[in-house]
Amino acid sequence: MQLLRDYYTAIGEVVTQYGGTIESFAGDGIMVLVGAPLSYRDHAGRAAGMALKILDRVAEVLSASRRAGLEVGIGVGIASGYVTVGVIGGAARLEYVAVGPALNLASRLCSHARPGQVLTDQRFVAVLDNEGERTDRSYRFERMESVELKGIARPVTVFAITPSER
Numbered sequence: 001m002q003l004l005r006d007y008y009t010a011i012g013e014v015v016t017q018y019g020g021t022i023e024s025f026a027g028d029g030i031m032v033l034v035g036a037p038l039s040y041r042d043h044a045g046r047a048a049g050m051a052l053k054i055l056d057r058v059a060e061v062l063s064a065s066r067r068a069g070l071e072v073g074i075g076v077g078i079a080s081g082y083v084t085v086g087v088i089g090g091a092a093r094l095e096y097v098a099v100g101p102a103l104n105l106a107s108r109l110c111s112h113a114r115p116g117q118v119l120t121d122q123r124f125v126a127v128l129d130n131e132g133e134r135t136d137r138s139y140r141f142e143r144m145e146s147v148e149l150k151g152i153a154r155p156v157t158v159f160a161i162t163p164s165e166r
Contacts, residue, residue, distance in 0.1 A: 003065055003072075004028065010057040018050035023085075023098050028074075029110070033098055036085045044080055044128040048139055048161055051076045051118040059116070073115020078161070079105035080124040108149035109158065118161040119144075125159055139163050 008025065015022055015032050019040060023031040034050065035043035058074045065072055081102030089095050109119040125141055139161050146155040 003061070006061045007058060010061045011054055014050055014053045014057050017053070018046045020046070020050055021096075023096065029107075031098070031103065031107070033083070033085070036083065036098060037096075042131050044124060045131050047078050047080075047124075048118075048120075048128060051078055051161065052139060052163055055116060055118065075110055075113025075115055076118040077106045077109025077111070077113055078118065078120040078124055079103070079109060080127045081105070104151055105149070105156070108152060109156075112147060112149065112158070120159050120161060122157045122159070138165075 007028065008030070011030055011032075012022060018034065019038065021033045021036060021038075023033050032050070034040065034047040040046055054076060055074065062072050062074070079102040081100060083098045083100035083102050085096070085098045087094050087096050105121060109121065113119045120141075140163075142160040142162060144158040144160055146157045148155050
């Protein structure tokens, strides 16, 4: 439980730094929104920077676990698109939720990612390119093969995002 607390804390700090919103926790999975409920013109750049920073911070948290013999890692999936967000629930419990195809794609990309890897799709790369000079370009894209992902109608061309200095 302490490992999960440290993990959630590290990711929460990075999410806050980049202006994101944690939509949900599910075991060791975390769904983060960038651009909802607050819109950002540079949401894609924020998401890419945040993903790489999350890998760095979580690596620090997990290093103690690795020294203790636990082999754990984190992969990240990013997708861009319209989602519906809002508060749902009943009188006893309200929850902020997001639904839409972009969330499903991000989840599937995350499941496909190896530990230490950030994966995205062609649409996200295009959105990031459209942000132009508003975006920090301290990373690069590596085109990978197209893959079939559960619940996604067509094969997805996948890109890995890596820091420029790697």
